[in-house]
Amino acid sequence: MNSKLSTLAFLRRQLDGSLPADATTEMRYPTAISQLLGFRITDVDVGYAQVELDADAAIHGNQQGTVHGGMLCELADATIGTAHSTAIAEGETFASIDLRISFFRPVWRSVLTATARQVQHGKTLTHYECEIIRDDGKAVALATSTVMTIRGEAAYGR
Template identity: 35%
Template sequence: MPATERERTYTWSDPASTAGQHVSLSGLEFIRALAEGALDHSPSARTLGFRVVDAGHGTTTIRLVPAEYHYNAVGTVHGGILTAILDSAMGFAISTTLPEQTGYTTLDLNTQFLRPVSIRTGPIEAVGSVVHIGRATATARGEIRTSEGKLCATATTRCMLFRPDRSP
């Protein structure tokens, strides 16, 4: 039986418009600007349909409302989507502790899936929390929970820091 075709249309802003903002703002200012809508979310966030909803020093919350276009072949949200949201939440949590002109990138990421997520799950939130900030690397952990508090996935990450004042 052939599948019924669906269509999705969405828009995104030119990523160049926000690309340099993390240099002139502290990490916390940058992530809060995303949460408040003062800066546009990235094209990847628009594609996946998630957004930053809260940020504090060392923590960030991202919300996603599961939809059909998130599904894998067995009818649940694809683990790669959940991992991408956790990666963003944990990286943004690290960013909230960094001064202006300091960047980061993910070095490694480990995700554990504990329960399936689907449209029936309702909105989910990924919370990233800093574990450690060093001179060259930082670590964070993350959790995805339902609005009822049920744990769906956990993750850990290690990120490399790019500090302008870092001398050998």
């Protein structure tokens, strides 16, 4: 018997270890990119998500020997996408419209925690803010993003 859950219920049960083996949700969790990069969802609520990454410049580095800014962008985007997936209805999907990020300090090796929350939730457009913090508590980056919710026939097959 297949157990279809909302994305929020699926992720909450995944986090607390009570997810049935046959459980499904409309979204794909864990996502392929999150598995590839080692992202871990650590907390979720409606329009909110927290994701961690064991960042290491030896794996995720740029030419200066620090964690690449593109990795930080991907972490922010994945966290915002997870937050938004908890805030949409069955049959809806979404697309990022923009992503802006400001970098504050470098990372060589650290557990990074990205926390995304809705700033404003509209019928079609929702604005998010995502802060990325090093394990020493210092801010690494701040991203903002606008996400468009897609409904009806436009959402089919995405």
